[in-house]
Amino acid sequence: MRLDEFDFDLPEELIATRPARPRSAARLLVAEGDRITDAVVRDLGDWLRPGDRLVLNDTRVIPARLSGMRTRAGAEGETSARIEATLLEPGADGTWSALVKPLKKVREGETIRFSEALSAVLEAKGDGQGRLRFNLSGAKFDAALAEAGAMPLPPYIAGRRAADAQDREDYQTVWADKPGAVAAPTASLHFDAPLLDGLAARGVTFSQLTLHVGAGTFLPVKVEDVTTHRMHAEWGEVSERAAAEIAETRAAGGRIIPVGTTALRLIETAARATGQVEPWRGETDIFIYPGFTFRATDALMTNFHLPKSTLLMLVSALMGQERVRAIYAHAVAERYRFFSYGDASLLIPT
Structure with missing residues (x-):
């Protein structure tokens, strides 16, 4: 077939x-x-x-699409990069698998800050995905995600316009x-x-x-x-x-x-x-x-x-x-x- x-x-x-x-x-x-x-x-x-x-x-x-910043200190001073993450599913260990773009700009062990309240450490990479451990869990995580996240519109919509409050x-x-x-x-x-x-x-x-x-x-x-x-x-x-x-x-x-x-x-x-x-x-x-x-x-x-x-x-x-x-x-x-x-x-x- x-x-x-x-x-x-x-x-x-x-x-x-x-x-x-x-x-x-x-x-x-x-x-x-x-x-x-x-x-x-x-x-x-x-x-x-x-x-x-x-x-x-x-x-x-869930408002699974997040936009944040990765900040890194180096010999030439502090550098930062904007990182997009779409949460996929939670793991039994409390981490989340996520599509992270660009994944190559984040090292394992680095922190991505999505809002004043919400951040995550990239614990692992594999198969084009990242494994994120957030600084919050339970109801506090849900509240912070609701504040910082956007609805994960399908690619054929997201490529034409950004998600907004109406979504x-x-x-x-x-x-x-x-x-x-x-x-x-x-x-x-x-x-x-x-x-x-x-x-x-x-x-x-x-x-x-x-x-x-x-x-x-x-x-x-x-x-x-x-x-x-x-x-x-x-x-x-x-x-x-x-x-x-x-x-x-x-x-x-x-x-x-x-x-x-x-x-x-x-x-x-x-x-x-x-x-x-x-x-x-x-x-x-x-x-x-x-x-x-x-x-x-x-x-x-x-x-x-x-x-x-x-x-x-x-x-x-x-x-x-x-x-x-x-x-x-x-x-x-x-x-x-x-x-x-x-x-x-x-x-x-x-």
Whole structure:
């Protein structure tokens, strides 16, 4: 299975740098079997049935992008350099792995100061990343990070504009709860209180689980044979309650519809052992590409994804490669907005 099978031409002007307002005003492409319908997210309920269950990722994005200074004393006096760091994930020893730029300008053992309150020592380097030990922990660290950090916008947005105060609201779901993600579960960004209330009134039910989305979600696939690609691992949890709710919906004949690829990857991970979603906790590196057998997913709500990305491979596994090519050709022709702040699709396989 070749990487170029998942390529397509995308006009740059279709890449969204701000979300629709209100959230549920974004466009919604509904692909059901062989039919494509152009709709709006606020009308999502028209495509769902009483008893369907939406599975939501309740991770909270942390302001993981930091800008600081490294100061070094030398024979020619004191020199300084500006350092950018994007936190990736915490380690069991209290340190954080981070993308540090430029990594070569910081020596192991040196301190980077991000604010008056927050600084970190670079303890180690490896695989293009740094291991940072911060001067604070717990609630004090969270408060200092909230003050000094910026939302970690995807590279295709960050390359066009800097993150600002509005992104702290825009790049967070309305049900965000458990801090730990460095990227948002973006399909969920389309939901607001009126939409949720309207769906509940129609008999649609909801379950929450947690997958802390990592920056690896934006890493390109570099191998020509996509089956040899290795996914980044992300921490997730399916509670006993969520597993029971999904089982009850299945037994009653309702559909299980994850909102976003992160929720889908987690329930499919939790269903690998028995064929049914079980309580589960740990790191998942599940890679879903055409040929994958879905055990928990009946449909998917998701945004439009990057060419040659693992997420495009995932939706191709759900809908079929030729079908996804037609869906994306329609989306481009109809000027849908792409990627994290873009429009949405509801994919219902035959």
